[in-house]
Amino acid sequence: MKNLMDIYARKRKDVAAIEKELEESVYSDHPLLRETSTHLLKAGGKRIRPVFVLLAGEFGTYKLQTMKLVAVPLELIHMASLVHDDVIDDANTRRGQLTVRSKWDNRIAMFTGDYIFAKALSVITDIPKPAVHKIMSKAIVEMSIGEMEQIRFFFNTDQTVRDYLLRIRRKTALLIAISCQLGAMAADSPDWISNKLYTFGYNIGMTFQIRDDILDLIGTEKQIGKPPGSDVKQGNITLPVLLAMKDPNLRPHILTELDRIHKLDGQTDVSLFLDIIRGSAGIDEADRLSQRYLDKAIAALDKLPNIQAKKDLIEVAHFIGNRSY
């Protein structure tokens, strides 16, 4: 995924421009903030939100300068939410790098998140469209509810697949949805197009997160940049696990393992747990649901004009649905 850019060399220059703008946007005279923010940026990331903004912008009047004003804040909001997430997850590494909370401390991570978040807002308000600001702020409210919601469901074995889907909707899908929508809106494309792109983004966001959650269970540390089983160690019970628990033969073993991991606060080997889930039907079933979202995403593009960006969006979508890293 880190070389997502290779798929569409076409946008490479603009993605690079956004990367530069990201660096400049978090530049601060404050030495510690500069250090923590730069550390975060350097840790890299898939930058899929900026890519979606750029592709969506091609359905209207594409101006890189305007696209930047949408792409940069969306990536910053994503980064800010990761820093705060790492605080509650007690995460020490992300993408193979030390997290801010681990390199500095939780309080510094909290304020770094606050700062990056504030910077994001400051950039987007350079677009003089109140509707854009409104959509973004509403999505952020949902995201923040999602953050809190995570805590409630840690190690909660009564949760349903619906609870899970609602959670990843808030945590991931909404921000990707509005990346597509706002990219189109900022480029003055008609409402019906930005709405279709919202639907595309929402569904591909769901695919993305389900795939992410599958990879945490079946990937290797090298592939995913963190030890597999990180989710369950934090108490995050994901779709394949919920589906595996529907098997009456496996359910008691999964519950026992979850209980054990919970009691040890995640500070334990989880290979038995991973083996059970890998041997269950949960992985394939989760993958099928992920593919259904992928199909819906692509269907949403149906009526859009057949420009290059549409082909690219489809290609990126397939990549996201089938990635193994």
Place this chain on the structure above:
Amino acid sequence: MKNLMDIYARKRKDVAAIEKELEESVYSDHPLLRETSTHLLKAGGKRIRPVFVLLAGEFGTYKLQTMKLVAVPLELIHMASLVHDDVIDDANTRRGQLTVRSKWDNRIAMFTGDYIFAKALSVITDIPKPAVHKIMSKAIVEMSIGEMEQIRFFFNTDQTVRDYLLRIRRKTALLIAISCQLGAMAADSPDWISNKLYTFGYNIGMTFQIRDDILDLIGTEKQIGKPPGSDVKQGNITLPVLLAMKDPNLRPHILTELDRIHKLDGQTDVSLFLDIIRGSAGIDEADRLSQRYLDKAIAALDKLPNIQAKKDLIEVAHFIGNRSY
């Protein structure tokens, strides 16, 4: 200050309307967020930002519905920053009530802050004026730098009065400044008026924080709703202390005490420290500086039309400059 409203019974109805709107704005289907947010709101507060918004609005076309859309988010941002502040301060009580971090935990306090903050943005974007959104987001960036800055200066005895003033500018004065400015802008008053009100708000914000810092040193727990000396226990070195340290006879004693309190991480009796500062010229000198800001605030109103709101602003300003609680 809790009965600030008694001073201007005139706005009591509108302040009550805002109080109601504040409650509704943080209402959430999420049980924990509803609980934490309501707890915060019930802890009360001076609501001076909403009051400034309302009074500033009278210099234009005053519509309560529009005023609410400015007053509510400004108070919410203030609240959100308090919750995050309590996390770094390890504060257990504020205004005589348990803090969110103490009643729940630091992570829940962090997310409650994120949520209230997001809600604030969502409310203000109902005002279709990009300039309003821009001013607000820029102030929030400064505030977030100020949050991080606090950490840097904890127990830092090399800091100057200038460092202190810059810190309280970000921490307090800017938000009060834009409360006045945005109240006027939302009411469509001319730019020169909203700019004068910004200057008023900025200066009265400085007065407010200096007074607050003095009260932490000379007030009683009953007056200030927390034990006196809370600032120094957290490592927050305030203006009266910096000024007292200029006295070569007192300086070594203050440094010794600060060092002792620092080493004990604030978990110690600070009455000797308080006695030294109370016996120094620092309190009176800080008070004089606070009065200078007060004078500047009132001077900024000079050319504004002589409406009732102007008289009220002056009255509130004097109250803030001389309050003992």
